[in-house]
Each structure stands twice: as C-alpha cells, then as structure tokens.
Amino acid sequence: MALTRDQVAQRVAQELQDGYYVNLGIGIPTLVANYVPEGKEVMFQSENGLLGMGPFPTEDEVDPDMINAGKQTVTAVTGASIFSSADSFAMIRGGHIDLTVLGAFEIDVEGNIASWMIPKKLIKGMGGAMDLVAGAANIIVTLTHADKHGKSKLLQKCTLPLTGVGCISTVVTDLAYIEIKDGKFHLKERAPGVSVEEIIEKTAGELVIEGDIPEMKLG
Amino acid sequence: MALTRDQVAQRVAQELQDGYYVNLGIGIPTLVANYVPEGKEVMFQSENGLLGMGPFPTEDEVDPDMINAGKQTVTAVTGASIFSSADSFAMIRGGHIDLTVLGAFEIDVEGNIASWMIPKKLIKGMGGAMDLVAGAANIIVTLTHADKHGKSKLLQKCTLPLTGVGCISTVVTDLAYIEIKDGKFHLKERAPGVSVEEIIEKTAGELVIEGDIPEMKLG
Amino acid sequence: MAGFNKIVDTFEEAMAGLEDNMTIIAGGFGVCGVQAGLIEQIKKMGVKGLTIASNNCGLETYGLGILLENQQIKKMIASYVGENALFAKQMLEGSLEVELTPQGTLAEKMRAGGAGIPAFYTATGYGTAVAEGKETKEFDGRMYVLEEALKGDFALVRAWKADTMGNLVYHNTQRNFNPMAATAGKITVVEVDEIVEPGELNPADIHTPGIYVNRVIKTQHDKPIEFRTTREA
Amino acid sequence: MAGFNKIVDTFEEAMAGLEDNMTIIAGGFGVCGVQAGLIEQIKKMGVKGLTIASNNCGLETYGLGILLENQQIKKMIASYVGENALFAKQMLEGSLEVELTPQGTLAEKMRAGGAGIPAFYTATGYGTAVAEGKETKEFDGRMYVLEEALKGDFALVRAWKADTMGNLVYHNTQRNFNPMAATAGKITVVEVDEIVEPGELNPADIHTPGIYVNRVIKTQHDKPIEFRTTREA
Numbered sequence: 063m064a065l066t067r068d069q070v071a072q073r074v075a076q077e078l079q080d081g082y083y084v085n086l087g088i089g090i091p092t093l094v095a096n097y098v099p100e101g102k103e104v105m106f107q108s109e110n111g112l113l114g115m116g117p118f119p120t121e122d123e124v125d126p127d128m129i130n131a132g133k134q135t136v137t138a139v140t141g142a143s144i145f146s147s148a149d150s151f152a153m154i155r156g157g158h159i160d161l162t163v164l165g166a167f168e169i170d171v172e173g174n175i176a177s178w179m180i181p182k183k184l185i186k187g188m189g190g191a192m193d194l195v196a197g198a199a200n201i202i203v204t205l206t207h208a209d210k211h212g213k214s215k216l217l218q219k220c221t222l223p224l225t226g227v228g229c230i231s232t233v234v235t236d237l238a239y240i241e242i243k244d245g246k247f248h249l250k251e252r253a254p255g256v257s258v259e260e261i262i263e264k265t266a267g268e269l270v271i272e273g274d275i276p277e278m279k280l281g
Numbered sequence: 282m283a284l285t286r287d288q289v290a291q292r293v294a295q296e297l298q299d300g301y302y303v304n305l306g307i308g309i310p311t312l313v314a315n316y317v318p319e320g321k322e323v324m325f326q327s328e329n330g331l332l333g334m335g336p337f338p339t340e341d342e343v344d345p346d347m348i349n350a351g352k353q354t355v356t357a358v359t360g361a362s363i364f365s366s367a368d369s370f371a372m373i374r375g376g377h378i379d380l381t382v383l384g385a386f387e388i389d390v391e392g393n394i395a396s397w398m399i400p401k402k403l404i405k406g407m408g409g410a411m412d413l414v415a416g417a418a419n420i421i422v423t424l425t426h427a428d429k430h431g432k433s434k435l436l437q438k439c440t441l442p443l444t445g446v447g448c449i450s451t452v453v454t455d456l457a458y459i460e461i462k463d464g465k466f467h468l469k470e471r472a473p474g475v476s477v478e479e480i481i482e483k484t485a486g487e488l489v490i491e492g493d494i495p496e497m498k499l500g
Numbered sequence: 501m502a503g504f505n506k507i508v509d510t511f512e513e514a515m516a517g518l519e520d521n522m523t524i525i526a527g528g529f530g531v532c533g534v535q536a537g538l539i540e541q542i543k544k545m546g547v548k549g550l551t552i553a554s555n556n557c558g559l560e561t562y563g564l565g566i567l568l569e570n571q572q573i574k575k576m577i578a579s580y581v582g583e584n585a586l587f588a589k590q591m592l593e594g595s596l597e598v599e600l601t602p603q604g605t606l607a608e609k610m611r612a613g614g615a616g617i618p619a620f621y622t623a624t625g626y627g628t629a630v631a632e633g634k635e636t637k638e639f640d641g642r643m644y645v646l647e648e649a650l651k652g653d654f655a656l657v658r659a660w661k662a663d664t665m666g667n668l669v670y671h672n673t674q675r676n677f678n679p680m681a682a683t684a685g686k687i688t689v690v691e692v693d694e695i696v697e698p699g700e701l702n703p704a705d706i707h708t709p710g711i712y713v714n715r716v717i718k719t720q721h722d723k724p725i726e727f728r729t730t731r732e733a
Numbered sequence: 734m735a736g737f738n739k740i741v742d743t744f745e746e747a748m749a750g751l752e753d754n755m756t757i758i759a760g761g762f763g764v765c766g767v768q769a770g771l772i773e774q775i776k777k778m779g780v781k782g783l784t785i786a787s788n789n790c791g792l793e794t795y796g797l798g799i800l801l802e803n804q805q806i807k808k809m810i811a812s813y814v815g816e817n818a819l820f821a822k823q824m825l826e827g828s829l830e831v832e833l834t835p836q837g838t839l840a841e842k843m844r845a846g847g848a849g850i851p852a853f854y855t856a857t858g859y860g861t862a863v864a865e866g867k868e869t870k871e872f873d874g875r876m877y878v879l880e881e882a883l884k885g886d887f888a889l890v891r892a893w894k895a896d897t898m899g900n901l902v903y904h905n906t907q908r909n910f911n912p913m914a915a916t917a918g919k920i921t922v923v924e925v926d927e928i929v930e931p932g933e934l935n936p937a938d939i940h941t942p943g944i945y946v947n948r949v950i951k952t953q954h955d956k957p958i959e960f961r962t963t964r965e966a
Contacts, residue, residue: 081736083944103736105944109603110529110676113942120733126532126723127660127674133530134729141737141898141931143942144672146679146707147529147555148611151604155622155849156916158944174627185591185600186582192630193604196623197849227627300503302711322503324711328836329762329909332709339966345765345956346893346907352763353962360504360665360698362709363905365912365940366762366788367844370837374616374855375683377711393860404824404833405815411863412837415856416616446860608850617841618872620853639851639881648872672937704905705938 063255064236065278070204072097072280074163074234077202078104085109085154085194087164088132090204094163097281105139107159109190111150114142131190151190155197162198164191166205166230168220171267173230173242175203176222188225195226207235207264214266216240216247237261239278246270251278282474283455284497289423291316291499292470293382293453296421297323304328304373304413306383307351309423313382316500324358326378328409330369333361350409370409373416381417383410385424385449387439390486392449392461394422395441407444414445426454426483433485435459435466456480458497465489470497506666506716507695511541514689514717518654520547521574525610525652525685526554526564527678530583533670534563535656535691536721543567553577553610553650555603555677557587562724571595577650579603583726602630605647607680612649614683614712619648655685658719659708662692663699666713667706675707682712689715739899739949740928744774747922747950751887753780754807758843758885758918759787759797760911763816766903767796768889768924769954776800786810786843786883788836788910790820795957804828810883812836816959835863838880840913845882847916847945852881888918891952892941895925896932899946900939908940915945922948 065073067090075097078084082104086092098104106115108130115130116137123137130136138144153159166177175195178188195201208214216233233240238261239251247269252261254277262269284292286309294316297303301323305311317323325334327349334349335356342356349355357363372378385396394414397407414420427433435452452459457480458470466488471480473496481488508514515538518524528534539558542550543566550573557576558565567573568586575597581587590596601609602624612620621644625631635646657678660671668690670678682688690713741747748771751757761767772791775783776799783806790809791798800806801819808830814820823829834842835857845853854877858864868879890911893904901923903911915921923946 105737107944108673110532111673113944114936118729118731121730122733124725124728124730125672126725127672129530129532129673129726133532133726135725135727136729138672138936141896141900141943142936143900143939144675144937145939145942146607147603147676148607148680151607152844152848152916153942153944155604155608155624156847157849158847158916179629184582184588185598187578187580187600188602188630189580190603192602192628193624196626197604224628226625324504326711327906329765330906332711333703337962337964340963341966343958343961343963344905345958346905348763348765348906348959352765352959354958354960355962357703357905360663360667360710361703362667362706363704363908364706364709365840366836366909367840367913370840371611371615371683372709372711374837374841374857375614376616377614377683398862403815403821404831406811406813406833407835407863408813409836411835411861412857415859416837443861445858608848612853615841617853617855618875618877619870620845620850622850637852642851644851670937675937702938704903704908704940705935707937 065253068093069280070234070236073239073278074202074204075099077161078102082160083107085159085162089165091163091165109150109154111145111147112138112142114139151193154193157197157199159198160200162194162201164194164203166203167222168215168217169203169230169233170217170220171242171245171247173228174220175225175230176220177225179223191225195229201230202232202234203230204234207237214264216265216267218267237264249275251276253278284472287312288499289453289455292458292497293421293423294318297321301379302326304378304381308384310382310384328369328373330364330366331357331361333358370412373412376416376418378417379419381413381420383413383422385422386441387434387436388422388449388452389436389439390461390464390466392447393439394444394449395439396444398442410444414448420449421451421453422449423453426456433483435484435486437486456483468494470495472497504665504710506713507664508715508717511537511717514538514715515541515545517687518542518545518547521549522653523551524654524656525650525681526552526656527658527676527681528563529555529676530726531559531562531724533658533674533676533678534558535658536563537691537719538656538689539563539566548572549574551575555579555606557581557584560584560586577601579606607677609647609650610677610680610684613651614680617649619646621646650684652685655681655688657682657688657690659690659692661694661696661701662690662716663696663701665698666710666716667701668708669701670707679708682708687714688712691717691719693719737898737943739946740897741948741950744770744950747771747948748774748778750920751775751778751780754782755886756784757887757889758883758914759785759889760891760909760914761796762788762909763959764792764795764957766891766907766909766911767791768891769796770924770952771889771922772796772799781805782807784808788812788839790814790817793817793819810834812839840910842880842883843910843913843917846884847913850882852879854879883917885918888914888921890915890921890923892923892925894927894929894934895923895949896929896934898931899943899949900934901941902934903940912941915941920947921945924950924952926952
C-alpha cells in the first residue's frame with residue numbers, strides 16, 4: 063500500500079535528531095511537526111524570521127504580526143528568537159539549519175530538483191525555495207512517486223525549470239525511501255506492502271537495488 | 282598665525298549642520314565635538330558600534346563595555362543606539378554618515394589620502410580608516426600644512442601608501458581651508474594673519490587662487 | 501523639522517517628493533509589516549511608472565496590490581506574487597514587468613544596497629533561470645552567482661514603535677524585510693503604531709537606528725490576517 | 734548535553750577539539766568583548782600554528798596577546814595590532830604572519846562567512862595595498878574590490894547573558910565583532926557573565942540566536958579598561 067501523506071511525514075520524522083534546527087516547507091513537510099519522536103527536542107525555523115515556531119495560537123493569542131512562512135498565524139515557543147528576513151536567510155544560506163524538508167514536482171539522479179514553476183501555468187514565484195535548497199546541507203524531499211496517470215516524478219533528468227542543481231540526496235515518496243549518489247537513485251526502503259517491482263516500474267531514472275530492500279517501519 | 286589644534290577643530294565645526302550624523306577620527310577631529318555651533322544638534326558615531334556617543338563618564342558611570350573607537354570609556358546620549366561592527370560599517374560603507382572628519386599624513390591634488398602607514402616605521406594597521414574614506418560622501422581631512430621642517434603635506438602625488446583614492450574634497454590645515462577639484466587644490470580661506478604667499482610656499486601640489494582669499498572667521 | 505525630529509503629521513508630507521518612474525523598496529511579507537497608509541497615499545498621488553522591490557505585491561484590496569488598479573507599477577521585483585488576480589492579468593498582458601528573485605537573495609540585495617556592497621556571490625539560483633545572464637564564479641569547488649544590490653529613491657517601512665529621532669523597533673515577525681528596506685532608500689519613510697520619546701527604547705534593542713529614517717508617521721490602519729489558523733484553547 | 738542545552742561547566746570542555754593549525758574567528762575590540770577565559774584555556778592547551786581572525790591581538794597580558802609568548806599563533810588577520818611589543822617583534826622576525834584587513838571589511842568577511850556569501854565587492858581599499866592581487870570590478874562608474882569570506886574551525890564569542898539554549902545578548906559596545914564571529918565558526922563557544930533560563934530573554938531582542946552557539950560557559954574574569962577617560966561629576 064502506498065503511504066498516506068501522514069505516513070510519509072512519519073517516516074521523514076524518524077530522521078529528526080535531538081537538538082535539530084529544522085525548516086519545513088508547506089504541504090506534507092508541515093505534517094512532520096506532528097511526528098517528532100518521543101524524547102527528542104527540535105526547533106522549527108520559519109524563513110520570514112522566526113526560530114522556534116510553535117503551534118497555531120488560541121483565538122485569544124492570535125497576533126497579525128506573528129505569522130509563519132505560509133502566512134498562517136502561529137505562536138513562538140519558549141527560547142524562540144525573532145529576526146529580519148536577511149538574518150533568517152543568512153542562517154539558511156550559511157548552512158546552519160540541520161534539516162530542511164520540502165516538496166517537489168520532479169527530482170533527478172543528479173540531485174536536481176524542480177519545484178517552483180510549471181511552464182504555461184501561472185508563474186507565482188519561487189519564494190524561499192531556491193535559497194533553501196542551495197543553503198541546506200541536509201535536505202529531504204517528499205513527493206508522490208508518480209502522478210495520477212502513473213508518470214514517474216523520479217527522473218533521469220528533470221524536465222521542468224529547476225529550483226536547484228545537485229543539492230538533493232534523500233527522497234521520501236509514498237512508495238520508497240531513496241538516496242541519490244553517483245548519479246543514480248538507490249532504493250533503501252519500500253513502503254509496507256509495496257513491491258520492489260512496483261517501485262522499479264514507477265522510477266524513470268536509473269535505480270540501484272542492492273540486496274534485500276527492507277520495509278519501512280512506521281509507528 | 283597658524284591655527285592651534287583647537288582652532289582647526291573650531292573651523293571644521295562650522296561645517297556641522299543641524300541633524301548631522303558625524304564620525305570623528307582620533308586626534309584633532311575628536312576636538313570638533315567641543316565646538317558644535319549653538320542651536321545645532323549633531324550625533325556622533327563611533328565605528329565599533331555606537332550611534333549617539335556622549336561625553337566621558339563620571340567615575341560612577343565608567344563601564345568597561347562602553348567604549349569608543351579610540352578605546353576610551355564613553356557614555357551614550359539619549360536616543361543612542363548600539364549595534365555590531367558589521368552593522369556599524371554597513372552604515373559607514375553605505376554612505377549614511379553625513380560628515381566624517383579624520384587626520385592624514387599626506388593629501389594630494391587627486392583627492393588621494395595617505396594616513397595609515399609609514400614604511401620602515403612599525404606597521405600598526407589601518408583600523409577603520411580605509412572604510413571611512415571609501416564610505417563617506419562628505420569628508421574633511423585635518424592636518425598640519427607642512428611638517429616641522431617645512432615640508433609640505435599637500436602634494437601633487439602622495440608618496441606614502443594610500444588609505445583611499447580620489448575620496449577627499451575638503452582639507453582644513455593650520456594655515457588654510459582648501460577644496461580639491463579637477464585635480465587641483467583650491468585655496469578658499471586662510472588662517473587669520475597668514476599670508477597667501479606662505480600658503481603657496483608650503484603647498485607642494487598645484488594650488489589655484491582665485492580673487493581675494495578671505496580670512497577664516499573663528500569664534 | 502529641527503535637529504533629529506523625524507515626525508510628520510500627514511501622509512502627504514510623508515510621501516512628498518515621490519515622482520513618476522521612481523524606485524521604491526518596501527518591507528513586508530504577505531500582509532504582515534505592510535505600509536498600508538503610505539501605499540494609499542501613493543495611490544492618491546497617482547504617480548506612475550514605479551519600480552517596486554518587495555517580497556510580495558499585496559492583495560487586490562490591501563498593500564501594494566491597490567496600486568495595480570490604475571497601473572501605477574511598471575515593474576515589480578518580488579519572490580512570490582501568487583495572491584493577486586489583477587497582478588496575473590497585467591503580467592500576462594505585458595503591461596507589468598516582473599523580475600522574480602529568490603526570497604533570501606532579495607533580502608540580501610536590499611541589505612547590500614544599504615551597506616555599500618554593490619554585489620555579492622550566492623549559491624542560490626545557480627543553474628536555474630534566475631542565474632541567466634549573470635556572472636558565475638567558483639569558490640572552494642562550488643559555483644556561485646553574482647547578484648547586485650538594490651537601492652530605492654524611497655523606502656517604505658512598517659514598524660511598531662518609533663522614537664521621535666526615528667529609532668525603530670518591530671513587533672514580532674512584522675520585522676521581515678523592513679529593516680533592510682529602511683537602509684536602502686534615499687528617503688526612508690516609516691509608518692508606525694506608536695511614537696515614543698527618545699530614551700524610551702533601550703539602545704541595545706533598537707532594530708533600526710534613526711540614521712536610516714527620514715520621516716515617521718503614525719498609522720491609522722488595522723492589521724489584516726491572510727490565513728487565520730488557530731487551535732482549541 | 735541533551736536537546737538544546739548548550740551549557741558546559743569547564744573551560745576544558747568549552748575548548749575541547751581545538752587542534753594545531755586550526756583557524757579561529759574571535760570577537761572583541763581592544764580589550765572589550767574579549768574571551769579572556771577561553772583564550773587562557775587555549776594557552777593552557779598549548780596548541781600551535783593557529784590562524785586567528787580578530788580585529789586586534791590583545792595586550793601582552795590579556796586576550797589573544799597571551800598566545801604570543803609560546804608562539805601559538807602562526808597567522809593573524811586583524812585591522813589594528815599596535816598595542817603589543819611582542820607582536821611587533823614576532824612580526825619583524827617573520828615568525829608571525831600578519832594580514833592587515835580594514836575593520837569594516839573584516840567585520841563583513843566574518844558576516845559573509847556565516848551567511849553563505851563566499852565573496853562580496855567593496856570600495857574599501859580600492860587602489861591601496863589591501864587590493865593587491867584581488868579582483869576588481871566597476872559598478873555604476875566606481876571601482877570595487879572583491880573580498881572573500883572568513884570561516885573558522887572555532888569561533889570565540891564574549892556575551893553578557895546567555896540562556897541555556899545559547900540565545901545571546903551583549904552588553905553595550907561589548908557587542909562589536911562578536912555577533913559575526915558567532916556565525917562563522919564550525920564550533921562556536923561563548924563566554925558569558927550570566928546564564929539565564931529560556932524565556933528570560935525577549936525573543937525580539939536576542940542579538941545572536943542559539944542556532945549559532947554550540948557551547949556556553951560562565952566567565953570568571955573581570956573586565957579591564959584600556960583607556961579610562963572620565964569627566965568631573
């Protein structure tokens with residue numbers, strides 16, 4: 063069975079380590095905050111200028127001046143700090159974020175990522191995505207392995223305009239946990255009940271399979 | 282009569298305008314703070330990271346963490362702000378200081394300044410001088426017109442290692458107020474009792490004298 | 501105005517001197533930290549041909565978006581402009597030029613403009629459409645793109661408190677692009693919730709020193725919320 | 734150490750991992766904002782061949798100057814080194830390499846190192862000895878010099894208060910180069926007057942966010958004064 067969005071988030075959350083500073087993109091990445099492993103403390107960074115993002119506010123706590131990068135009202139946790147967007151992206155560009163999780167349209171075997179623009183559709187802009195993929199040493203990309211017509215999003219070469227080049231090394235899809243190195247995808251884990259054959263079939267880029275591929279362990 | 286150090290400072294202080302943010306170098310420039318014209322407010326910037334430098338502290342007020350760029354204990358005036366040296370030099374480099382006053386060893390007709398290094402003497406470093414001359418739109422250099430052997434410091438071409446190129450347009454010496462433009466010195470005022478001839482004699486670089494040269498008006 | 505008093509009493513005074521074809525650097529992220537009053541004044545003045553650098557372009561009824569109606573904006577430099585149908589229309593028609601710039605690069609370009617740094621290298625955007633036509637250079641085995649500074653004839657800033665000398669503090673994430681915008685304008689105009697006396701703000705906690713600020717005006721606007729998300733109490 | 738607790742109890746722990754030939758970025762201006770205890774620990778450890786970037790090199794008996802006695806410093810990157818006779822001696826003998834860097838350029842090089850900016854252009858030093866061998870480029874009719882970022886294996890920071898998560902505030906002009914140094918070290922170690930609980934520092938007034946800080950230790954040192962200048966009460 064393909065993973066649900068929440069299960070993808072759950073698998074990504076297993077990569078969180080105690081004391082990590084983490085930036086989560088919108089969509090599935092946001093859900094990762096709900097699955098921080100017991101006994102581990104992490105702090106979330108919001109690139110508009112907040113380190114230590116907390117949960118949504120209660121009605122009484124709502125403050126129009128306290129929002130996250132998705133422009134939602136949020137709170138700050140104890141020990142949070144607030145700063146300018148220049149300082150925030152200095153933090154990101156300088157590689158100080160331990161883990162960045164974000165979505166994508168396409169990924170390829172060179173670690174290239176396309177996530178911001180679909181030609182002929184309306185162009186809205188890249189926001190902070192190009193900065194995040196260029197700055198982070200440790201990035202996990204989440205996306206569905208293939209689109210609803212079965213067309214793979216894990217390609218030999220991205221077809222859409224790129225967000226960054228050679229910057230992605232870990233991908234978690236609804237079917238698999240995959241690492242990228244030496245210009246190839248490497249299958250490391252498969253979703254429970256999903257066969258290696260299905261993953262091969264839905265992966266357009268070169269995929270290396272070494273030995274037995276274990277099933278993911280989820281909560 | 283050649284001006285005293287205090288009289289040089291007094292003449293420079295006449296250039297202060299209401300609402301000016303000013304950076305004063307060490308030596309004669311520091312004395313300018315004592316001659317702010319009546320009814321004019323100015324704020325002094327200290328490049329280590331203080332805007333709104335006040336007078337020296339009383340014994341009770343002395344704080345090792347409140348010093349100026351000369352490493353002297355100082356105070357902060359009401360409305361002061363304190364920031365990092367990067368922010369301080371962003372302010373300087375970005376041209377936000379209205380007036381910078383600093384000393385020099387030599388000045389030449391191209392507006393070049395040499396102020397930080399005398400070969401064969403011990404090299405101590407340029408501190409913030411190169412940043413200040415590169416950043417300020419409006420700089421006044423103070424120096425004695427000639428050394429004690431009568432050798433001019435206002436040259437056709439600086440002989441000492443430069444602090445900055447083409448950045449000086451106003452010079453106040455113990456003998457004269459001089460502007461630099463079109464590759465020449467232009468005599469604008471002379472110290473009370475000092476003859477144009479003496480200034481000509483002590484100026485090695487090309488000096489333009491147009492019409493009558495008035496005496497400086499001092500307090 | 502005498503000495504360091506930066507307070508002005510009317511929005512007319514606040515934006516005096518703004519002319520056709522000028523460049524404006526504006527703080528704000530979404531509808532947070534936006535200079536609603538100053539922008540309404542710009543609409544009232546009717547100046548045209550503006551180039552505006554700001555992370556977003558507001559909504560159709562709030563912030564920079566209201567300048568679209570009479571086509572006052574010639575060119576927009578932004579990282580994300582997805583909130584506004586009129587914007588999309590003018591962009592597609594070709595009457596509005598758009599220079600999409602990554603958010604962090606945009607913030608740094610504004611800082612550079614204020615800090616006398618004409619250009620800097622960044623890895624952001626290397627190998628993408630953003631790097632087209634720009635110089636690149638290798639440092640330590642990695643490729644970087646040369647990005648140039650942004651400066652404006654005017655800078656628009658939204659802050660929480662200003663003292664009369666123009667020292668500013670921002671409220672929470674209202675800060676966003678405002679401190680960099682403040683440094684990058686020939687004339688920097690600030691719209692604030694509250695004006696206090698000099699000495700009321702702690703010198704070490706001032707976010708923008710008054711040296712960057714030319715005019716301060718008290719706002720008359722409430723703060724909107726784009727996505728009001730809450731949890732049970 | 735669990736979660737975000739950055740506090741260490743001994744100077745040995747604070748400087749653990751420092752090895753011969755490493756690079757250190759240190760805050761401080763004169764004797765203000767200097768990491769006296771961390772530097773004494775480096776002297777005790779006896780590591781050699783250090784490259785140190787700091788605005789000054791301390792006095793013979795205080796700050797980085799105490800590392801000269803046993804020739805622990807191989808290279809110094811500074812803007813002003815006039816306070817120290819032993820420094821002059823080692824420089825003239827050729828046992829100490831010195832790279833003089835303008836003060837503002839040095840501050841910006843440290844900031845750039847922390848901010849992922851490998852290099853930037855500045856007008857500072859153009860046409861002087863500082864620009865020799867460096868790339869230059871014209872922007873808008875003026876010439877600029879390309880300056881590269883500085884990064885360290887360790888960064889030494891002096892602050893006033895830290896919370897246990899490493900959020901810092903500086904006291905008055907103690908701040909100087911410390912915030913930039915904090916961002917530029919692989920391991921950033923902070924010596925503070927006072928340790929407080931998370932939440933005691935106002936989030937909007939934190940000068941250095943804890944993300945930059947690896948270790949915090951309470952100081953045992955008084956603060957010296959280089960030039961004690963006073964006026965009559």
